[in-house]
Amino acid sequence: MNISLLQENLLKALTRTGRIVSTRPQIPIAGNVLLDAKNGGLSITSTNLETSETVWVGGKAEKEGSVCVPSRLLTELVSSFPAETVHLVVKDEKIHISCSGFSATIPGVPAGEFPPVEPPPKGGEKINKETLVGALSLVLFAAATDEGRPLLTGIKMVSGDGGTTLAATDGYRLSTKTIAFSLKQSTDMVIPARTLSEVLKISLEEKDAKDVVVTAIKDGQLIFSIGDTNIMTRLIAGDYPDYKKIIPKAFNTRALLEKEPLARAVKSAAIFARDNANIVRFTLDKQRVIVSANTPNVGENRIEIDAKIDGEGGEIAFNSRFLLEFLSAFPGDEVLFEMTGALNPGVFRPVKDDSYLHIIMPVRITS
Incomplete structure (x- = not known):
């Protein structure tokens, strides 16, 4: 050489x-x-x-x-x-x-x-880079990092006539995003989240690339090509949990909130929740949401933010870290929040966009 x-x-x-x-x-x-x-x-x-x-x-x-x-x-x-x-x-x-x-x-x-690495064969399918970047940004953070649950460290990708859906869950939260792209053949696979995280990083670095080329090869492997970079990964074998079962089919309270005031409120309450399992409470009442945290020997915090509320109202608690990670990734200015009691999952959605939802399991609290 x-x-x-x-x-x-x-x-x-x-x-x-x-x-x-x-x-x-x-x-x-x-x-x-x-x-x-x-x-x-x-x-x-x-x-x-x-x-x-x-x-x-x-x-x-x-x-x-x-x-x-x-x-x-x-x-x-x-x-x-x-x-x-x-x-x-x-x-x-x-x-x-x-x-x-x-x-x-x-x-x-x-x-x-060196372990053999196959070059990508011809015949891959193009996904618009910006579309893929947006979808990955909305789901990757919800994947598990615990290697003891290997399937949950992956992102489920299902492609059919209705588009391609990406889903990630760690058992405490769930993100799903559907994009208007379908592979030529129906696909149901689990891709390591670490691989897709690298795909996201490279996509952001390769400013001039317009598309990501996806190529399926033998032995359950997939190649992503972005500019002058190829990433080959093994798919995760096994049956991914049926995440659709935990998506609520109805709700009794819906709140429309501005994202930035909500994020500031959660961030402030999280300061007082650090020594109490990061528990932050939402109280929905009279066109407002009260975000609060209370830790013995530390103090308490209470922030009121305006909201448009339909339904019964009520109280529910979440892990503040999960809330902040979701709000950091969420691209819109307004968030729709739906709940059905303190022990049922809380659902967060964009306004007038059914392609994305994020679910967080609540934390059981005593009054």
């Missing part, structure tokens, strides 16, 4: 691929990136054995070749270089790196030891 690249482009690619490299890889080779120089540039591939990511960097390759190099070490080294041309030369399984007076040599590992 003998190739020259711009430092900023190489660093961007190494930083991106390094995000999925585990700090404690299951096998030593997974702590490396695979460098593969070909005519026109360099492909950099990383893997955590669940997800693989390949980024293409344009450059001048005088000699093709490939080698594996520790991801973190190479990234830190390149980040210390000036914004000049970086030269990579491999000889006797060692990679020699130089840039404007800087030089280093790193022992490499034969490329054949």
Whole structure:
């Protein structure tokens, strides 16, 4: 291998691929990136054995070749270089790196030891990038992070004639978003949330990309292509819980609230809820919502915000962290809140938009 690249482009690619490299890889080779120089540039591939990511960097390759190099070490080294041309030369399984007076040599590992990663086949389907970004932003935060429940660490994706629905739940809350896009074949799969989080990050970074190309390949794998980056992931096997069962079919109270005053009220009440399981109460009464928290030996907080309320009113309590994460992701200026008693799920929706809903399970409280 003998190739020259711009430092900023190489660093961007190494930083991106390094995000999925585990700090404690299951096998030593997974702590490396695979460098593969070909005519026109360099492909950099990383893997955590669940997800693989390949980024293409344009450059001048005088000699093709490939080698594996520790991801973190190479990234830190390149980040210390000036914004000049970086030269990579491999000889006797060692990679020699130089840039404007800087030089280093790193022992490499034969490329054949890196887990195989398939290039995306032709025939993928395009999803508008902005549409996908909006949908992922509304559901990802609701997925579980506890590896003891692997299915809930994924996002359920169902595609049919009526569009594509993304759903995420951790057992305490649920987000669903339907977008006006359908794959050519009906699809029902569970995609790791960590993979889709990376898809979201790259989509936001790739300003010029208009679409995300989705390609299903053999053995339950999926590839997302965004600009010069491909992300391949294994799907999560198993039966995802029937989340539709917890969506209330009716309500006895509905409140229309402005998002910003509600977010400020919850944030203020959360200060007093920290030492009391983050419990924040909503009291709906007479065209207002009272947001409050009370912790013995700490104090109490009460904020009144205007609302348009239809129905019986009542009181319900939620985990303030769940409320704040939802409100932070919610794009609208107004929020519809629906409830049916203190022990039934609370439903949050946009105004005049049935494509999205967020549900939070209430916290049992005593008066």
